[in-house]
Amino acid sequence: MTERRSVVAIRHVAFEDLGLIAGLLDPDAFDVAYCEAATDDLSHRSIRAADLVIVLGGPIGVGDARLYGFLSEEIALIESRLTRGKPTLGICLGAQLMAAALGERVHAGRVKEIGWGSVSLTPDGMRSALAPLGGFDAQVLHWHGDTFDLPRSARRLAFxxxxxxxAFALGRNALALQFHLEADARQLEEWYVGHTVELTAAGIDINRLREASRTNSAQAQHLARAVFGEWLAGLFPEEMMRGAGEHARSA
Known part of the structure; x- marks a missing residue:
């Protein structure tokens, strides 16, 4: 039996999980495990040496390290992986932690972005796995109030x-997304409950957000498969081909 690639997803709250990414990681090709950021040992070799680490979102920020000491450990882990060129994907908080690990400032943004909207791609973004987001009707889920300065060694992909x-990339092995391309509209009901205080404080109409999520559900699944599928195929071509072959034979 061919050895599977190890994938560790660092999770900050239970409901912000791999979402639509999970379906792309065929169990015949990838061994996927969650690491709970607040309670697990972030220095463990199984995380440091994983073939891919995915740092997920959460309701805290890089500036909260004084209250949540594990954030400093998380930044050190990410810095170690980026320095060694180990494949790393950061989403929302994960992207901010990647910027911090690269020595850049993470700070409060001008406005809080919560809801579905578009992004524009830079020329580098158009040549990257994010190219499908360049369509005129492509929508992603924004859910953040903080932002970051672009790391000097990185390529800006989206704005x-x-x-x-x-979004930015560091070489071919590291990708940071401020938005939630992985969000599964069917699971967002858990987000609405878990983030109800934030949503209320921001004046967000949950019913309108729920309806927008339903409207964008099919497109979100397509974009996630296209973008993450392309990026993963660049890292693990044999494993992604193996997974695609297994799906084709079982169809």
Whole structure:
């Protein structure tokens, strides 16, 4: 039996999980495990040496390290992986932690972005796995109030009217997304409950957000498969091909 690649997802709250990414990681090709950031040992070799680490979102920020000491450990882990060129994907808080690990400032943004909207791609973004987001009707889920300065060694991939830095890449092995391309609209009911205080404080109409999520559900699944599928195929071509072959034979 061919050895599977190890994938560790660092999770900050239970309901912000791999979402649509999970379906791309065929169990015949990938061994997927969750690491709970607040309670697990972030220095463990199984995380440091994993073939891929995915740092997920959460309701805290990089500036909260004084209250949540594990954030400093998380930044050190990410810095170690990026320095060694180990494949790393950061989403929302994960992207901010990647920027911090690269020595850049993470700070409060001009506005809080919560809801579905577009991003614009830079020329580098158009040549990257994010290219499908360049379609005129492509929508992603924004859910953040903080942002980051672009790391000097990184390539800016996406922006919008509110934030100059919505995505960046470091080489071919590291990708940071400020937005939630992984969000499964069917599971967002858990987000609405878990983030109800934030949503209320921001004046977000949950019913309108729920309806927008339903409207964008099919497109979100397509975009997630296209973007993450392309990025993963660049890292693990044999494993992604193996998974695709297994799906084709079982169809």
């Amino acid at each position: 919008n009217a509110n934030y100059d830095n919505q």
